[in-house]
Amino acid sequence: xxxxxxxxxxxxAARLNDALDMLAEGWRPIAGGTDLMVLFNAGKLPYRKLxxxxxxxELSSIEESETEISxxxxxxxxxxxxxxxxxxxxxxxxxxxxxxxxxANQNRGTLGGNIINASPAADSSPVLLVYDAELELISLxxxxxxxxxxxxxxxxxxxxxxxxxxxxxxxPRKTENRRSYIRKVGPRQxxxxxxxxxxxxxxxxxxxxxxVRIAAGSVAPVPLRCHATESVLRGxxxxxxxxxxxxxxxxxxVQPITDIRSTRDYRRAVTANLLKQxxxxxx
Amino acid sequence: MNTSNDAxxxxxxxxxxxxxxxxGAVAGALPSDAQSPAAPASTECTLRVNGETxxxxxxxxxxxxxxxxxxLQLTGTKKGCDHGQCGACTVLVNGRRINSCLTFAVMxxxxxxxxxxxxxxxxxxxxxxxAFIEHDGLQCGYCTPGQICSAVALLSxxxxxxxxxxxxxxxxxxxxxxxxxxxxxxxxxxxxxxxAYVGIVAAIRSVAEGQKA
Numbered sequence: 001x002x003x004x005x006x007x008x009x010x011x012x013a014a015r016l017n018d019a020l021d022m023l024a025e026g027w028r029p030i031a032g033g034t035d036l037m038v039l040f041n042a043g044k045l046p047y048r049k050l051x052x053x054x055x056x057x058e059l060s061s062i063e064e065s066e067t068e069i070s071x072x073x074x075x076x077x078x079x080x081x082x083x084x085x086x087x088x089x090x091x092x093x094x095x096x097x098x099x100x101x102x103x104a105n106q107n108r109g110t111l112g113g114n115i116i117n118a119s120p121a122a123d124s125s126p127v128l129l130v131y132d133a134e135l136e137l138i139s140l141x142x143x144x145x146x147x148x149x150x151x152x153x154x155x156x157x158x159x160x161x162x163x164x165x166x167x168x169x170x171x172p173r174k175t176e177n178r179r180s181y182i183r184k185v186g187p188r189q190x191x192x193x194x195x196x197x198x199x200x201x202x203x204x205x206x207x208x209x210x211x212v213r214i215a216a217g218s219v220a221p222v223p224l225r226c227h228a229t230e231s232v233l234r235g236x237x238x239x240x241x242x243x244x245x246x247x248x249x250x251x252x253x254v255q256p257i258t259d260i261r262s263t264r265d266y267r268r269a270v271t272a273n274l275l276k277q278x279x280x281x282x283x
Numbered sequence: 284m285n286t287s288n289d290a291x292x293x294x295x296x297x298x299x300x301x302x303x304x305x306x307g308a309v310a311g312a313l314p315s316d317a318q319s320p321a322a323p324a325s326t327e328c329t330l331r332v333n334g335e336t337x338x339x340x341x342x343x344x345x346x347x348x349x350x351x352x353x354x355l356q357l358t359g360t361k362k363g364c365d366h367g368q369c370g371a372c373t374v375l376v377n378g379r380r381i382n383s384c385l386t387f388a389v390m391x392x393x394x395x396x397x398x399x400x401x402x403x404x405x406x407x408x409x410x411x412x413x414a415f416i417e418h419d420g421l422q423c424g425y426c427t428p429g430q431i432c433s434a435v436a437l438l439s440x441x442x443x444x445x446x447x448x449x450x451x452x453x454x455x456x457x458x459x460x461x462x463x464x465x466x467x468x469x470x471x472x473x474x475x476x477x478x479a480y481v482g483i484v485a486a487i488r489s490v491a492e493g494q495k496a
Contacts, residue, residue, distance in 0.1 A: 041365050041384070078445070082444075087446070099448045107380060
């Protein structure tokens with residue numbers, strides 16, 4: 001199974017600037033290759049000129065400052081899964097990393113690649129949404145930061161220009177005292193793509209929900225932050241009635257489709273059930 | 284199973300007759316700029332494979348798997364699905380397991396690759412190879428090189444304390460306990476269609492416990 005690929009080039013960039021020069025000339029980035037190689041092997045990779053960014057040092061480290069953790073776009077899932085600060089402060093990200101593909105895939109696949117591949121079923125996306133991630137984009141023209149919740153515009157459409165590279169993912173270190181919940185529903189954990197993936201965090205003040213963030217994948221054309229459902233919950237105390245109202249709200253808020261992996265109705269029902277399970281852990 | 288320009292078996296170094304035979308059929312389905320298949324510039328790189336240095340001048344389209352099997356004649360590494368789902372092509376790159384079908388060889392300049400052929404020391408099998416035989420960790424054997432390479436990496440990941448999906452509390456940095464669940468989860472990227480999983484888990488467990496003792 002090798003596609004007919006007569007016209008195709010690959011160059012390994014050693015430095016960030018070399019990669020940016022090439023992007024400005026129309027080359028496209030390849031990181032771990034765990035998504036692009038599947039397209040390549042099937043003859044469906046539209047790009048003809050690829051620049052590998054795996055050897056670029058600036059993209060491969062996890063930096064800590066007092067206010068945020070910054071993950072280079074080419075940091076692998078394995079690196080994330082094993083990072084002590086991430087494990088303690090951002091456990092949902094480590095959980096999502098641990099069930100993305102197999103360990104062999106996690107050794108190559110990168111968080112930045114997962115974001116730019118822009119699958120609405122990506123397991124890391126709901127996590128980045130509930131952690132209020134910001135993306136840093138870089139090009140020869142400079143850098144800019146945008147909130148991750150504004151990044152996906154539509155199915156595989158993103159706020160990134162062709163000459164821009166995702167440089168890093170910033171996570172604000174304000175997860176203290178937050179309760180968190182994550183669950184992937186799929187045929188099996190390893191390898192399988194999610195039917196629904198769901199992540200949420202909340203902070204309680206007394207019995208009331210002071211702060212809540214909810215996001216889900218595979219339920220809309222983009223990874224979805226569920227703002228309407230959050231506003232139903234904010235300031236309220238957990239009760240059976242509230243749980244029911246919130247479940248109805250999220251069932252209305254998600255817009256899943258029927259495809260090879262699941263049906264619209266199943267995804268909608270499961271998302272509501274996952275929300276209920278999360279809220280029950282808060283009670 | 285797919286569109287007309289899929290799965291045409293284009294391989295730069297063999298089966299040229301297939302290439303010639305399908306070229307006419309395929310050309311019509313490709314964008315016009317692809318109709319003159321000028322080979323891209325080859326790339327020089329050096330890979331260490333099973334301790335041996337190979338200086339290569341490679342077509343950048345060659346996957347690491349095809350390099351091993353068809354350029355270096357190391358056919359122990361198997362091609363199963365060729366898109367990262369079955370694990371038959373698992374090899375170690377700088378000690379870490381990866382699917383060799385999902386990466387281009389030229390991206391591994393300077394890397395140390397270990398395949399199933401590089402595990403034994405002369406006539407002395409690697410402990411995992413011996414344990415797979417001892418515990419019947421295979422039936423047809425096609426997935427076995429990938430299973431064993433994966434298991435070699437598993438043991439070093441366990442030593443390094445890397446958590447997995449079934450590790451009870453991911454935020455807890457305590458040393459890991461090797462349960463059967465941990466072995467099964469960590470081997471879940473390697474599929475065995477004969478269903479020799481019981482023997483595979485037993486083989487890995489026996490080696491891990493032997494190392495602890």
